[in-house]
Amino acid sequence: MSKQLWTGDEAVAWGAIQAGCSLSAAYPGTPASEIQEAIGRSGAGVPVYWCINEKVAYETALGASYANQRVLVSMKHVGLNVAMDSFVNSVFTGVNGGLVLAVGDDPSMYSSQNEQDSRLLAAFAKTFCLEPSDPQEAFTMTQTAFEISERLHLPVLLRLVTRVCYGEGQVETDLTRRPANETLLRHDRRRWVVVPSHAKLLHKELNARQRELEAISEELPFNEIRLLSKERGIIASGVAYAHVREHWNGSDSLLKIGSYPIPHTLLQRFLEHCQEIIVVEEGEPLVERALARLDPKVHGKLDGTLPREWEMTPDLVAQALSLPYSHRPAEVGLPPRYPGFCTGCGYNRAFAALKRLAPPVVTGDIGCYSLAAFPPLEVIDTIVCMGASIGMALGLAYSGIKPVAVLGDSTFFHAGLPPMVDAVHNRADLLVLILDNEITAMTGGQPTPAWDNDGKVPVTLEGVLGGLGVPFQVINPYHPEAELDEVFRQAYAQPGPMVLISRSPCLTEGKRRKAA
């Protein structure tokens, strides 16, 4: 046995490596990017693929699973929205080699555009879900997830949250590594071809199997029941369980939930035992809803005992359990600290030129450049999700308003290509500004398809745009302002679609590489 100090992300990575995972696929996104980075750094020889988006990552994993390989696919919660089509349908087809989908939810939205609870998406897809409460469980559960996935022939969702992903703690491991599965092709068109005649039967079969999923969930050691005092019981899942343990007095009854479908027999026993129950879970009141329908003695998010939004904290648990709670008041009147573009960043200059151009509307996207929606620039008007800059610009253009859509190089490859195709096809009158820093910068410098490292074929913006037949111009944002202004003015005046590529390699990542 060896004791490691790992973050939850590292623990998932090592759990997968030790479980005999032979391929990892991901698109970076906080707080899940570091899972695949840890696999890449591990020296374990598991190939990692930074795919152009989460849907492609999921399908890459599914393909390898088809060939009987154990695969890990990781993404952030909103990334699962992108991969949802592939994920839901893969529950119909089932998997061959174990497929574990590690999703990093971001309660409190430290680096995200929304907060959503991926446990609900596992339930929606009708598949199995595990929810670790700390790095040790993240490690163990990842290995169990592979076993369950192969036992059920279903993808298993590993629901992580920011405080598990970025929380570091001890992990005990025996450092043994299960050999990878043999590569096998076993065709089964009845399962793998989801045309209506097959899918009708697959759905019936999937529904019939839900009891089997529940039975496995009931047996797992990740759910733990302690029937103690009848007066009050606490139910907690995931990282919320860790917060509850900080305050548990040893006499309240306690039920820890770590797997889904919800282990209903355990819940029923707990419900019968306790006169009052408080449910603490991070995200949506999933367990609470299952219980509150059965009995009004259940308290939690639905009756306002705990808040419906943002991450769970030990402070909130203390208040819900009516424990004495006091702290000194926060200091007021402190100067705020806004993040800003790194010193010398070319994005700053491109945005300054765009501000001087003053188009009626600028649709933005997901990346460092979201900073341009805030002072001092305040030039971006909308930021919705990956790729929406060009997608929304289409609707604006069709409504007779000429927009400028701004997005980064990695985001363009991720979700900007499909609406760009529409723009060309419909002769949409819009200007697209691609800010090309030659990297996926905000998430820590992952590669883009334009890289030519490790013998890979660079897929360049010029090549793609040329292929689409859309006129484009590459500019250097460090050129004099007057020159930039003239280029922007001409590009915007030309009937669209038209693309400007403002190319300035990420300075921060450059410095980091030099230091390493």
Place this chain on the structure above:
Amino acid sequence: MNKVDVVIAGVGGQGNLLVASLIAKAALSQGLEAKRSEIKGLAQRGGPVQSLVRIGEKVWSPLIEQGSADILLGLEPVEALRYVQYLAPTGKTIASSNFAPNPVSFSQEEILTKARGHGFFLLPATELAKQAGSVQSANIVVLGAASHFFPFPAEVFRQVIEENVKRFLEENLKAFELGRQAIAIQQ
């Protein structure tokens, strides 16, 4: 020993996460349990960074409850003040009196007065780091100053620094000593 809860406040690029990791590793080397948690968000673009380290015989939650932190480490005075509500009544704050650049204008003297009002131990960490030979080791200066308040000897920290800091090791060890002396003098 029951537990030591540490909040580390700073801005991107100051080495906040390194300090947190050194504290966790020091605890681990003493047979204690450690949990570390961080919020870095847009740290790389100059935003605030917060780390939490909890050490003790048994640690459950990665988060520290308000009103219960034993040590607040401030790599920057404004950022340290943002977390005073986390301090236990007996909690100690060790903070750099050197400000990180901030485009928002404010009175530095007013901030330092507030810090003194909360009983902060203030030390010019950046200046001391320069003396030690590496301006980037201001984080280790603050760690050195705070080392007085941990339930293990300074030697434990020196050892984890030697084991984990690859670049500018000599300068960092010197930074640790200068920080440690600065607080000893104030006490």
